[in-house]
Amino acid sequence: MxxxxxxxxxxxxxxxxxxxxxxxxxxxxxxxxxxxxxxxxxxxxxxxxxxxxxxxxxxxxxxxxxxxxxxxxxxxxxxxxxxxxxxxxxxxxxxxxxxxxxxxxxxxxxxxxxxxxxxxxxxxxRGGPVDPYRYLNASDDRLLEYDVEEVLADVQSPFQKVEILKTKNFGNLLVLDGLQNLAESDIVYTETLMHRGTIDYMNKDVLILGGGDGALLWELLKEKPSFVTMVDIDDVVMQLCKKHMRSACGTALDTYDGPNYKIIVDDCMKILKSYIDDKKEFDYVFGDLTDIPVSDAPIGQIWDFMKSVLALSLQVLKKDGKFLMHGNGVSSEPALQMFEAQLAKLQVSFSRSNAFVPSFMEDWVFYQIWKTNSEVHQNGLPE
Amino acid sequence: MxxxxxxxxxxxxxxxxxxxxxxxxxxxxxxxxxxxxxxxxxxxxxxxxxxxxxxxxxxxxxxxxxxxxxxxxxxxxxxxxxxxxxxxxxxxxxxxxxxxxxxxxxxxxxxxxxxxxxxxxxxxxRGGPVDPYRYLNASDDRLLEYDVEEVLADVQSPFQKVEILKTKNFGNLLVLDGLQNLAESDIVYTETLMHRGTIDYMNKDVLILGGGDGALLWELLKEKPSFVTMVDIDDVVMQLCKKHMRSACGTALDTYDGPNYKIIVDDCMKILKSYIDDKKEFDYVFGDLTDIPVSDAPIGQIWDFMKSVLALSLQVLKKDGKFLMHGNGVSSEPALQMFEAQLAKLQVSFSRSNAFVPSFMEDWVFYQIWKTNSEVHQNGLPE
Missing domain, CATH: 3.30.160.110 (Sirohaem synthase, central domain)
Known part of the structure; x- marks a missing residue:
């Protein structure tokens, strides 16, 4: 510090x-x-x-x-x-x-x-011990002041700046490179991302890309999947969340090799490519990675990364599988539309959900994406 | 404007x-x-x-x-x-x-x-058309920037400053004297205040003090009470909410004399006193009035008003009736404790709930208060 x-x-x-x-x-x-x-x-x-x-x-x-x-x-x-x-x-x-x-x-x-x-x-x-931590932005760069009581972690990992802030309203809050990622108050984030109650994960094979806070893994394991594989590049995030975000991740990060799950610390692109080579397929793939970028055009490094992840993920999805991801805030509609325009170029269908995520202080959009040529879904939207 | x-x-x-x-x-x-x-x-x-x-x-x-x-x-x-x-x-x-x-x-x-x-x-x-409207405070005076698209109303009523702001995240937002009151996104506020699902209002006689946005009245009427009386002093609020907060208040404010409800435009203290004189009693009384003040001591005009409303309300409550009210944000714990210390001086018991209210951008505390000498509740907390 x-x-x-x-x-x-x-x-x-x-x-x-x-x-x-x-x-x-x-x-x-x-x-x-x-x-x-x-x-x-x-x-x-x-x-x-x-x-x-x-x-x-x-x-x-x-x-x-x-x-x-x-x-x-x-x-x-x-x-x-x-x-x-x-x-x-x-x-x-x-x-x-x-x-x-x-x-x-x-x-x-x-x-x-x-x-x-x-x-x-x-x-x-400005200048006081928690002052630099108390101000975060909404997705449309509105200024939001948080009730930070204590800075539990402030570490530069090889990949990003990792902060965990103790707040009164949200419990402990994980902030990655200045962006609110997940707080202990945000079970609604995980439940909306996984469509709890409408998707049945029982005996399903699931892949999580990202998800380093461990909350998605923890909640998915409650749904009795056959196996969950999680690939996150940043072990610093997982180690800090294991310590400070316990009410969100439970014991999921205590061991990286569970009876019905494993956590791989690596680049998800590389792992996706190896799955494609091995013809390995999943029922559900989660993109719990970066937000859809708010930019003037769908170009640049983060857009390239998102497009690649999506393209590769569709290749490891079973015919009737689904790719589930979070998007961005409803205030950033132009970014969401840009993303949907990209989807339109692929042979996929998609649906949108949204939920107000407490620690984001905004309404957040989530996507389900599936292959249009899937027999299961050819007659309309699932669910 | x-x-x-x-x-x-x-x-x-x-x-x-x-x-x-x-x-x-x-x-x-x-x-x-x-x-x-x-x-x-x-x-x-x-x-x-x-x-x-x-x-x-x-x-x-x-x-x-x-x-x-x-x-x-x-x-x-x-x-x-x-x-x-x-x-x-x-x-x-x-x-x-x-x-x-x-x-x-x-x-x-x-x-x-x-x-x-x-x-x-x-x-x-600062200076632009919506700039003075976009900044509101949390209960602990944190600075929050709202995504205000349009100012639908900005009126000084005889009692308060009434603003209705169109926002992207919360729908239309009612602001009274600079405090977020209710937005179209905030059904959780009303449902937590009324303890939907745990309190049965069927055939009950209900009194709402305040509640000018009409949302509580609208949601209560769905629960088939025998009669709801609402007393709000500020007709300007009701007229503006009727127009701009339609998804929250439904048609409840279209007429002030419904088949099973009436709206009285008057001072709730005066009406409470007349009910006491007439020995009129209610199953449930709602205090949907001002927040618990954030102050150094439980003194001053607003504290006096709250104490009087509470004392009078307990007098018009049936023996096993309940007084239901909202409190303040969890960040303002000292204010809540001051309020609870006041309750301790009365012959009442109480319980606390809380819910994250989207447009408040904070976790809000709600109270149920009932007479300790009630036979029904003497053996412990209700519910």
Whole structure:
């Protein structure tokens, strides 16, 4: 763990005000009012910092107030005023400035500016021990703040950055290269991916590509398959999940050679090719790998990887077998459509499901894909 | 709607870097590196703005780059460097600076600063038509960004600010005074509140206090109660939900006088008192009102209101009746404990449930409360 365990946080408060377009808003007066309000609530003298910018389209002025608070007021003409406060907060001490204070400032300045609307955001936190971990993105790059209590793991494996965060809302949360992967709260993810209750795995031969958190393997084993093979390239993920994601993976990762399963630590492409050579076939293949990429076009390394995995997986599927995978968030519909356009080029049919996955804080899309020329499914969608 | 329909957004990017504590980090050099990187990616000359601050505990410098971008670098000694970029984005135009660019800057500056870690957040957006609506808080004031596509309603009623936002992930979302109230995605909220499947409402007499979104009324009516009375003070909420939250409230709000229900637009305290005077009693009373307040102590206007509602509700409950209410997020455990300490002062027993409510993006706690002296329940928890 290289991030300091106890260091000053920088809290950044951001306000916005909607001011009249009729010219009644005066930036100079607003600066005076801002200075006065902050002098009062920071209990120190607030003085101008640097030059004022006045141009056709915007005006801006900064102020400094002890202790080390920097305030910036910006007027984007004609009607938007933004206000920023950047203030250090010592570890383990109550900040002298908090969201309640920020709301009072909001109300007072809204009145002073004759603003018709205003908004203040909870502070953005940087520098403290868990601060770099608390912000993650939704699939469409919305900003989400997590209630991280402790960083259980932060390791660079040979393949990716592996973090496990202890959260209040989601239990322990596995984050790979900055993307939420699975939390202990997310049984719905696994159950939707495997279509629990609608697909019968009894005595079936199943292959999992990826799935390093162990949750899919653990839940599948409860369904009495004949055998499950899991191929994940990153042993660091599995070792950390075995330790910290126990309520999700059970004992599935305790041994890599179970009575009715095995875990292979290797590149799934290589293993898929060897199965094709050996004419080995499966009833179900799971692609529990990377998300469908959110990109402008279906090109690039991750798209190539996905297309290859899909093509090879279809080759190791029995005639009436199915390829099951997760997609991306419903907010990223263009990415999903791009993926479906790729599917249309193959001789496959597919169906879509979705479920709200707690730790993703969004509705996630899952796919079932099967060969169109399959006799079993030629008369329509299965299920 | 008073917020402009199409105005410039101000996007604020925030980075943080962890730099060595051994004195090898030089702020002046870092400023030059920052200036150079931004000159390149903003494709303009970036020059210093105002005075540099150098003090014992922190250093700070701002820069300005056309068009109207303001960059600030802060070194909170010994090891935290924060970087802010504030840049205007024209409506309906791709920004020349985006999160991908920000990530490139992150990688380049991490190397230049010899930082051991770094992080950049998706841009905070202010000024655009939906920007003030997209940020809401979790119960513990974490910042959450919603995928708001359209603002369907933004009205100040005599009692509260009523907003209905169209979102991709949650359908339409009702927000009262800035708090997520219910979205079309949130059937789990209503079902957990009413303990669907474990409480039998058939032929029961039910009172709903609040519940203006109509969802609880709609779901209860499916359970064949003898009669449901709902008392909500704010007709604006009901009229707007009737129009925009149709998948949640069905036709329940179309008429306020149904065959087996009525909706009273009034103060629930007043109505409760009149029921007490008339010795009217109910099998179930729902408190679908305000959240349990997150405060330092169980005092203040909202606590007084909650305590009064609870005390009066217990008086209109049949001996074996139940009071059912929602509480707050699991992240706000101190508030929940404060509430439970209040319950301990009354002659009641209670149980807790929780469910992850999609549009709240958090795990929410619900209570069942019943009179301890009830003969039916004296031997333990019901259900």
């Amino acid at each position: 290289t991030w300091p365990q106890s260091s000053t946080s920088i809290h950044t408060y951001l306000w916005e005000f909607l001011v009249p377009e009729n010219g009644s808003f005066d930036f100079g007066t607003a600066c005076d009012q801002t200075k006065e309000r902050f002098s009062k609530c920071l209990r120190c003298s607030v003085k101008p910092l640097g030059e004022e910018i006045i141009c056709d389209t915007f005006s801006r002025r900064s102020f400094i107030g002890e202790p080390q608070a920097v305030i910036s007021l910006r007027w984007q003409k004609p009607s938007i005023v933004t206000l920023n406060l950047e203030v250090p907060v010592q570890p383990h001490s109550e900040s002298f400035f908090n969201l309640d204070t920020a709301r009072v400032i909001e109300t007072e300045l809204r009145k002073s500016f004759n603003a018709t609307r205003s908004k203040v955001l909870p502070p953005l936190k | 008073t917020w402009p329909q199409s105005s410039t957004s101000i996007h604020t990017y925030l980075w943080e870097f962890l730099v060595p504590e051994n004195g090898s980090f030089d702020f002046g050099t870092a400023c030059d590196q920052t200036k150079e990187r931004f000159s390149k990616c903003l494709r303009c000359s970036v020059k210093p703005l105002g005075e540099e601050i150098i003090c014992d505990t922190f250093s700070r410098r701002s820069f300005i780059g056309e068009p109207q971008a303001v960059i600030s670098l802060r070194w909170q000694k010994p090891s935290i460097v924060t970087l802010n970029l504030e840049v205007p984005v024209q409506p309906h135009s791709e920004s020349f600076f985006n999160l991908d660019t920000a990530r490139v800057i992150e990688t380049e500056l991490r190397k230049s600063f010899n930082a051991t870690r770094s992080k950049v957040l998706p841009p905070l957006k």
